Amino acid sequence: MSRIFVIGAAGKVGRALVQQAAARGHRVVAMHRSAEQTPELSALGAQPVQGDLLQLQADALATLMQGSDVVVFTAGAGGKGGTAMTDAIDGRGLELAVAAATLAQVPRFLLVSAFPEAGRGKHLSDTFENYMAVKKAADVHLASSSLDWVILRPGTLTDAPGTGRVHAGLAIAYGEVPRADVAAALLALVEQPQVSRRIIELTGGQTPVFEAVHRL
Numbered sequence: 001m002s003r004i005f006v007i008g009a010a011g012k013v014g015r016a017l018v019q020q021a022a023a024r025g026h027r028v029v030a031m032h033r034s035a036e037q038t039p040e041l042s043a044l045g046a047q048p049v050q051g052d053l054l055q056l057q058a059d060a061l062a063t064l065m066q067g068s069d070v071v072v073f074t075a076g077a078g079g080k081g082g083t084a085m086t087d088a089i090d091g092r093g094l095e096l097a098v099a100a101a102t103l104a105q106v107p108r109f110l111l112v113s114a115f116p117e118a119g120r121g122k123h124l125s126d127t128f129e130n131y132m133a134v135k136k137a138a139d140v141h142l143a144s145s146s147l148d149w150v151i152l153r154p155g156t157l158t159d160a161p162g163t164g165r166v167h168a169g170l171a172i173a174y175g176e177v178p179r180a181d182v183a184a185a186l187l188a189l190v191e192q193p194q195v196s197r198r199i200i201e202l203t204g205g206q207t208p209v210f211e212a213v214h215r216l
Contacts, residue, residue, distance in 0.1 A: 002190055003027045005068040005106070007053070007097055008075030009046065010037040012159070013112060016183035017072065019044045024187065029068065053093035061100035070108040070190050071101045083130040090131065094138040098145050109147040110189055112182065113139050115155045115174060115201060139199065148196050150189050154182045155203040167205025168212040175203035188213035 004021055008014045009030030021028045022045025030046035032038070041048040049064055053075060065071060075093055077085040094111065101109050114135040142149050155175045162180025185202055188210045189195055195216050205212070 001025045001027065002069040003029065003067060004190060005029045005031065005065050005071045006046075007031050007051075007071065007073045007093075008112075009041055009048075010034070011074060011076070011078075012179045013074045013157070013182050013186075014072075015041070015044060016162075016180045017074065017186050018046045020180075020183055020187050021190070022046060024191075026187075026190070029064070031064065053089055053096060056096065056100075058096055058099040058103060061096060062103035065100055065104040065106050068104070068106045070110060071097060071106050072110045072112075072186055072190070073097050074112040074186070076112075083127055086127070086131050086134050091134040091138055095141055098142055098147065101147060102145065107148050108190075108193060109142060109145075109149045110186055111138065111142050111149065111151045112186070113151050113153045113199075115153045143197075143199075148193070150195060150197070151199045152182070152185060152189070153199065153201045154185075155201075157182065163204065164209055165204070165206050166209050166212050167203045167207065168200055168216060170199065170201070170216075172201045172203060177202055177204045181209060184209040185213060 004026050009018055010032040018028050018030050028046040030041040030048050031051040033052050038048045077089040139151050154177050157179050158176050160178045162178045166181050
């Protein structure tokens with residue numbers, strides 16, 4: 001079993017990942033910003049640790065990560081706080097986490113990114129355009145690192161119940177995917193470390209999650 005360090009554990013994908021991973025016997029360290037989130041994460045089976053990407057330095061974050069087998073970065077501003085917060089969390093926050101994982105010698109890093117076709121054909125706000133640019137820059141930063149990385153680009157996220165079935169590939173048609181199935185795909189990637197240095201697109205589909213990841 002793996003020791004998984006989840007950044008953004010209090011988010012919807014993060015909570016689903018914590019619950020699914022703990023249920024399979026993994027040790028999950030759940031980083032979150034607010035003390036009010038501690039009881040829920042603990043109840044889901046995680047070891048909660050408080051940490052704020054806006055405040056931490058790389059060495060302090062590396063200390064929290066120490067001994068982990070994999071870092072999962074699923075943090076995001078979620079459109080709150082405008083471009084400044086997106087730059088700080090989705091951009092500089094990811095760079096901070098990569099630096100910390102390198103310092104802590106955590107071998108594997110999984111990043112939840114954004115599907116490149118998101119918003120195609122629609123009128124996009126400047127905030128959304130900035131979000132997509134920051135996400136791409138974060139992908140480039142991680143892919144340029146020395147870590148064993150995987151970048152997961154899910155389609156439009158929904159709160160529908162997970163089906164346990166997805167469509168995953170290096171380049172696929174755009175679509176929706178339940179957050180629970182994104183979490184399941186992350187867990188499948190944790191459990192299949194041979195899938196390495198890949199950018200994977202993900203939508204709802206007909207293939208069981210573990211099998212879909214295994215094919216990659």
